[in-house]
Amino acid sequence: MPAIVATDLSFTYAGADKASMESVNLSIEKGEFVVLTGPSGCGKTTFCRCLNGLIPNFYAGDLQGKLKVDDVDIKGKSTAELATHVGFVFQNPENQLFSLSVERDVAFGLENVGTPRKEALKRVEWAMEATGILNLRNKAPYELSGGQQQRAAIAGVLAMRPSIIVLDEPTSFLDPKSAEEIVAVIATLNQELKLTTLLVEHRLDVVSKYANRVIVMDRGQIALDGPPSEIYGDNARLIGIGLPKVTMLFHLLRRDGFPVGKNPTTVDQATEELRRLLNE
Amino acid sequence: MISVENMSFNYPNGPDVLHGLNLRINDGEFAAIMGENGAGKTTLVKMFNGLLKPVQGRVLVDGEETSQRSVAQLSRKVGLIFQNPDHQLFAETVEGELAFSLRNFGFNEDVIHRRVTNLLTALDLERYATSSPFVLSGGERKRVALAAILVWDPKHVIMDEPTIGQDYLQKDRLRHFIMQLVSQEKTVVIVTHDVEFVAECKPRVILLSKGKVIADGRAVDILTNRDLIEQSSLAMPQIASLMNNLSDLQAPPGIIDTYSAREFLRERLRRGVIMRSPPGG
Numbered sequence: 186m187p188a189i190v191a192t193d194l195s196f197t198y199a200g201a202d203k204a205s206m207e208s209v210n211l212s213i214e215k216g217e218f219v220v221l222t223g224p225s226g227c228g229k230t231t232f233c234r235c236l237n238g239l240i241p242n243f244y245a246g247d248l249q250g251k252l253k254v255d256d257v258d259i260k261g262k263s264t265a266e267l268a269t270h271v272g273f274v275f276q277n278p279e280n281q282l283f284s285l286s287v288e289r290d291v292a293f294g295l296e297n298v299g300t301p302r303k304e305a306l307k308r309v310e311w312a313m314e315a316t317g318i319l320n321l322r323n324k325a326p327y328e329l330s331g332g333q334q335q336r337a338a339i340a341g342v343l344a345m346r347p348s349i350i351v352l353d354e355p356t357s358f359l360d361p362k363s364a365e366e367i368v369a370v371i372a373t374l375n376q377e378l379k380l381t382t383l384l385v386e387h388r389l390d391v392v393s394k395y396a397n398r399v400i401v402m403d404r405g406q407i408a409l410d411g412p413p414s415e416i417y418g419d420n421a422r423l424i425g426i427g428l429p430k431v432t433m434l435f436h437l438l439r440r441d442g443f444p445v446g447k448n449p450t451t452v453d454q455a456t457e458e459l460r461r462l463l464n465e
Numbered sequence: 466m467i468s469v470e471n472m473s474f475n476y477p478n479g480p481d482v483l484h485g486l487n488l489r490i491n492d493g494e495f496a497a498i499m500g501e502n503g504a505g506k507t508t509l510v511k512m513f514n515g516l517l518k519p520v521q522g523r524v525l526v527d528g529e530e531t532s533q534r535s536v537a538q539l540s541r542k543v544g545l546i547f548q549n550p551d552h553q554l555f556a557e558t559v560e561g562e563l564a565f566s567l568r569n570f571g572f573n574e575d576v577i578h579r580r581v582t583n584l585l586t587a588l589d590l591e592r593y594a595t596s597s598p599f600v601l602s603g604g605e606r607k608r609v610a611l612a613a614i615l616v617w618d619p620k621h622v623i624m625d626e627p628t629i630g631q632d633y634l635q636k637d638r639l640r641h642f643i644m645q646l647v648s649q650e651k652t653v654v655i656v657t658h659d660v661e662f663v664a665e666c667k668p669r670v671i672l673l674s675k676g677k678v679i680a681d682g683r684a685v686d687i688l689t690n691r692d693l694i695e696q697s698s699l700a701m702p703q704i705a706s707l708m709n710n711l712s713d714l715q716a717p718p719g720i721i722d723t724y725s726a727r728e729f730l731r732e733r734l735r736r737g738v739i740m741r742s743p744p745g746g
Contacts, residue, residue, distance in 0.1 A: 198600050201596075224635070225604025226601065226604065227602075276629075276630075277549075330502050331503070332502065354629075354630065358626075360697075360698040362699065426633055427661075430703040430722075433723050434723050434726050438734070441727070452706045452710065453710075459707075459711060459730065462734060
C-alpha cells in the first residue's frame with residue numbers, strides 16, 4: 186500500500202497571483218527512501234506543508250485535488266491528527282529544541298498527546314538509542330554540537346512513531362562531517378524501521394549515495410522522477426538542481442565527445458568509470 | 466581593510482568563544498571563513514560591524530576601532546547579511562525592503578528607484594518587486610536579505626552562509642556576483658560550510674577551530690589537506706577526492722574544481738586515444 190498518494194494536487198497561497206504547486210501526481214510506497222529536490226521556489230516546501238496539514242490549516246490559500254497519507258485523506262484533518270502519521274524535521278534544529286535536557290525534549294511530543302508514562306519512557310529510550318544519543322540524555326540541547334542537536338530533533342519525531350518522516354533540508358546548518366552523519370542515520374532508520382522517508386535536499390552530493398529515487402520539482406510541478414543515475418542528465422542540469430560535481434564533470438566530458446557511460450552519482454562510481462575509459 | 470589584533474571574546478561568565486585571533490583582510494579580497502559547527506565563525510563576523518565588541522584586543526575597520534563606533538556608523542561601511550533572512554526582513558514588499566535603508570540614509574527617490582531596480586535584476590528578483598517577502602521561498606528570501614544590504618553599497622560585504630537553500634543556478638549567479646563585487650575593490654567575506662562552492666570559487670580560506678585560526682591560505686591547499694579537513698569537520702570536495710583516487714595519473718596538484726578536472730582529463734583521455742593509434746597511422 187502506498188504511504189503517500191497525491192492526485193492533481195494544487196495550492197495557491199492567499200495573496201499570490203499564481204499557484205505554488207500545480208497538478209502534482211505522485212505515489213510513494215511504504216518504506217521508500219525518496220529525495221525531493223528542485224530549484225528554490227519550485228514548490229517542494231509547499232508539498233511538504235500539505236503532508237502534515239500546515240496547509241491548509243495554518244497557511245491560507247486555495248487547495249485543490251486530493252492527498253492521502255497512510256490512506257487518510259488530509260482534508261478536514263487537524264495538524265495534530267496528521268502528526269501521528271507524519272513526523273517533521275526542520276532545517277535548523279535550534280528551532281525544534283527548547284527543553285532543559287535532551288531526554289525531556291525527546292519526550293515532549295509524547296507528553297503533549299498524553300502517552301502513558303511507562304509507554305512514553307520506553308519510546309524515548311528507543312528513539313534515543315535509534316539515533317545514537319543515549320549518552321547525551323542529560324545534556325542541555327545548547328551544549329550539543331549541530332549534528333547532535335539534529336539527532337535529538339529526529340529522536341523527538343521518532344518517539345511519536347510516525348509511519349512517514351519528512352526532513353526539510355536537515356543538513357543545511359551542519360558542517361559537512363555532521364551532515365554526512367545525519368544522512369547516514371536517516372538511511373539506517375529507513376532500512377531498519379522500514380520508515381517511509383521523504384528527504385528534501387539541495388545537497389545531492391551528500392544524499393545520492395543512499396537515494397534510490399529522486400523527485401525533481403520545477404515551477405510547481407514534478408519534472409523528473411527516477412533513480413539518480415537515470416535522472417542526473419541534461420534535463421536536471423537545465424532545471425538548475427545542484428548535481429554532484431562528479432556528475433557535472435561527466436556531463437562536460439560527454440560534451441567534449443568522450444564515450445562516458447551512465448552518469449556517476451558518487452566519487453567511487455566516477456573513479457571506476459574513468460579507469461575504464463583510460464584503460465580502453 | 467578589516468584587521469583583528471590579538472582579539473578574544475567570551476559571553477559573560479562563559480568560556481572563550483574566540484581566542485587570541487590575528488587577521489587582516491584587505492580591500493578587494495575574497496575570503497571564506499570555514500570550520501566546524503560552533504567554531505566561532507558567526508561570532509567573528511559579528512565583530513566586523515560592531516554587533517559584538519572584543520573583550521580583549523582590537524578589531525579595526527579601515528583603521529577605526531569598532532569599540533569606538535556604533536553599529537549604525539559601522540553599517541554604512543560593513544554590510545552583514547545574516548544566516549537567517551527572517552532575522553532581517555520586515556517590510557510589506559520586496560521593493561519596500563530594499564528602499565527602507567536608503568530612505569533612512571536620506572537618498573533621493575530617483576537614486577533609490579535606480580538602485581533598487583538594479584539590485585532586483587542582479588539577484589533575479591525583479592518579478593517579486595511588489596510581493597511580500599513572506600510568500601517567497603527560503604532561498605528567495607535569502608536573496609532579498611542580500612539585496613537589502615547591498616543596495617546601500619557597503620564597502621565590505623559579509624555573508625553568513627549565503628548558499629544555504631540556493632540551487633545550482635542561484636549559486637552560480639551568486640559566484641559571479643561576488644566576483645563582480647571583488648572587481649569593484651569590495652571586500653567579500655563569506656562564512657560557509659559549502660566546500661563545493663569554495664572549491665569552485667577558490668577564495669582565501671580562513672579555517673577556524675574551537676575559537677582559533679588553525680589555517681589561513683589558498684582554498685586548493687586547505688581543501689586538499691586531510692588533517693585540516695578532519696580537524697575542522699569539513700569534507701574534501703568531490704573533485705579533490707576523485708583526483709586523489711586517480712593519483713597514479715600524476716595530475717598537477719590543486720585540482721579541486723570541475724573545470725580544471727575537465728581540462729586535465731580531456732588532455733589525458735586524448736593522449737590515451739593517440740597512444741593507441743598505430744605509428745604513422
